[in-house]
Amino acid sequence: MQTVYVLNGPNLNLLGVREPEIYGRATLADIEALCQNLAQQFGWQLRFLQSNYEGALVEWVHEARAAGAAVIMNxxxxxFYSIPLLDAxxxxxxxxxxxxxxxxxxxDAEHQHSILSKKARGVICGFGAHGYELALQALQRMLNAQ
Structure with a gap:
């Protein structure tokens, strides 16, 4: 069974209440439910995790690597700054x-360039919570093409 880690960084625990005009009204729990549903349709095991701490994200990338799992991450x-996460x-x-x-x-200028994108097979932005579904669908196509 394919395992997929869906990792979420700092402040995403506040989705739905933090700047909804930018991030939308969906909560992280709403997004997790969407992802779990789609992963189940694909026959995947999903680890959906969030932390406000960079080190936890690095550790989860290490876990995913050891498990041979794909990673989708917001x-x-x-x-915009995490060299440790880029290295992981x-x-x-x-x-x-x-x-x-x-x-x-x-x-704004300080939020326009992700240094982590250079390691990504693809970047999905601007579609709100639906972006997670798009990422899972893209991953499913990638894995089926292998």
């Missing part, structure tokens, strides 16, 4: 897909 604020993603031999709820390219 790194949130870690996108560099060790993956499985696909990594980056997701952002907002269109980071249309944001």
């Amino acid at each position: 790194p949130a604020g870690c996108s 993603l560099s060790t993956l031999e499985t696909p990594y897909i980056e997701v952002h709820l907002s269109n980071i390219h249309a944001r």
Whole structure:
């Protein structure tokens, strides 16, 4: 059974209440339910995790690597500065897909460039919670093509 880690970075625990005009009204629990439903349809085991701590995200990427699991991640604020997370993603031999709820390219200058994107097979941004579903669908196509 394919295992997929869906990782969520700092402050995403506040989805639905934090700046809904940017991030939407869906909560992280809503997004997890969408992801679990789709993963079940694909016959996958899903680990859906969130932390406000960079080190926890690094540890989960290490876990995914050891398990041979693919990674979908919304790194949130870690996108713009996290060299440790970039280094961890560099060790993956499985696909990594980056997701952002907002269109980071249309944001202010400090939120326009994710340094983690250079390790991603693809980046999905600007589609809100639906971006997670798009990432899972893209991953399913990637894995089926192998």
